[in-house]
Amino acid sequence: MISPSNGQSASGLEHEYSESQSDGQHSRICSYCGLQFHGEWALRNVNRHIESKHPVAGPSITTENGEAVYRCGACDNKYRRKDARLKHERCRHPELQRPPAKPRRKPDEA
Structure with a gap:
């Protein structure tokens, strides 16, 4: 190791x-x-x-039962993963002006 x-x-x-x-x-x-x-x-x-x-405690992160909880910046929704919260904020709260998702690369692109 x-x-x-x-x-x-x-x-x-x-x-x-x-x-x-x-x-x-x-x-x-x-x-x-x-x-x-x-x-x-x-x-x-x-x-x-x-x-x-x-998790490390931060402004949008709290812990419940030892797991991270990411809170939406505009409503009371909670998510276990930051990417799920970001997807929600992009779709439901355009006023937050979250940056668009980066396009994924196809496997044949190097």
Whole structure:
């Protein structure tokens, strides 16, 4: 196992995780609870896990039963994931002027 590293999520928060590699498979281990993620998307998955299960309190984040709750900026709706809240805000509250979603790349585009 390689020594613990700092990862950075899309939100800019730094997270701690351990990384290991066996048989060409990348894996990441959550430093908070030890949950292990494998495969090509392990880093993205461990960062999303840390954001949702081990949140850092912020203005739109509260914890209920130890899980993140993202509150809508215009109504009383709550979401467990930040991306779900953002999708709701884009569709239901255009007055919030959230930036449009980034288009996804097709697998054949490199």
